[in-house]
Amino acid sequence: MAAHTARELKPAPTLRLQAALQLLTQSGMTLPADAPQGSLPWLQAVIDGLCMLSSRDALTGLSNRRQFELAIAREIDRVARAGEPALVLMADIDHFKVVNDTHGHAAGDEVIKSVAQSLQDCVRPMDTVARFGGEEFAIILPNCPPAFGHTVAERIRTKVQRRPVMVSPGVEVSVTISLGGAFAPQWVRSSAPLWIERADQQLYRAKAEGRNRACLEQPTVLQVSAEERGLLFGTSQFQDLE
């Protein structure tokens, strides 16, 4: 009986539906007009909207950290099972503090938004571009062969460099980023922190080597060149060479 009383004393949980609807409206999402409030399709739309909101970064619209963690866990799983090469790139805006200090935080936000757009423009639909924190971004590139890694990173770097950001009327700042990348070890189940750490190490290297550059960890995958292959199989195996 005592337990029963205690339960009754607890305040009833309030459904924060009003707050949810406000959030959705504020972020510009519309609910289906033809579905009456409280109906199943309407509720589904509310849930979908909230899911969308909780996986996106408010400023840039990129995947947020939470969504990134989900995506990288999924990718690690896939790499371990299928052995496909996958790349994680970490990107950081160079001298971002200077932009903030010189032009103000609103300008800083513009720079972050512009870089986010450049990153998004350079990748395939299957790739995940996320705002990792502050002025740092992370990109997951599934099925990216080691030979292409540097090309992709360079493409992103030059794209950012070539797009000056208008931070206030008549004021343009040029922006550069540094990138670090690491491939997931194929056929092996890595962990997200380890993989990110390896990419981060390359990012530190890029910063240390002067910024506005991309450094990638050299994967242990050794290319056997066509020439080597030719020599390996060129001579008939019926012929004893010794």
Place this chain on the structure above:
Amino acid sequence: MIDASATPVPAKGPRARITAVTSGKGGVGKTFMAANLAAALSRRGERVLVLDADLGLANLDVVLNLHPKITLHDVFTGKRELEDAILPAPGGFSVLLAGSGLVEYSRLTPEVREQLLGVIEKVAPRFDRILLDTGAGISDVVLYAVSLADEVMVVATPEPTSLTDAYATIKVLASQQQRRVIKLVVNQTSRMAEGRVIRAQLQQVVDRYVSNGTDTPLKLELLGDVPMDNAVREAVQKRQLLLETIPGCEAAKAVGAIADKLIA
């Protein structure tokens, strides 16, 4: 990446010779070779331990039809003593099995390195030889396991993909671990002297394209070839050792010859 400083400091007193059994590609009979070689070496009087160093996808237990209750996983997690995890295998040798729970260790963290190294150091004085049954390929776990070995044996079949992958492995081992000798076993051969031809073929490419960064160029040493033999399939399907079930067959004799060459 392999850290050269991770190579174990040799312990005092007699300790096991550590032989890594590896391959470029999976499914070439690496674990089969390790198990049967262990049996052959035991018959020749060696105290042998086979350590399942394929921490991600171990299947030594499958080959030997063992159902271990205690594995390396339990040792790594501190649940059991190392002593309890060393099990007797059918061929008169001992095994340390990884256990499937080790999937989470298949990424080479500093802890896994430490633990693997610690286990090897502890068991080394009690055996004459430790065979490290590593995973296939050149993942960092495999390269680390091989780096702990005194000698390395690459198992390959004459199939082109197997040879290419074996070559890639040899190349990495030479350049990253400065190996001067890599031993080669050619499995599933279908004609006389095929192993010899393949060794020469590989050596030719190695001489031209592979540098181990030392003054002594890498030499591939053929330990032997094991002919394609229906008896092998039979033994594998029964999950028994070839040397126990059909000791007189051609493949079993070939494994024996490899053991002789390894001891010599």
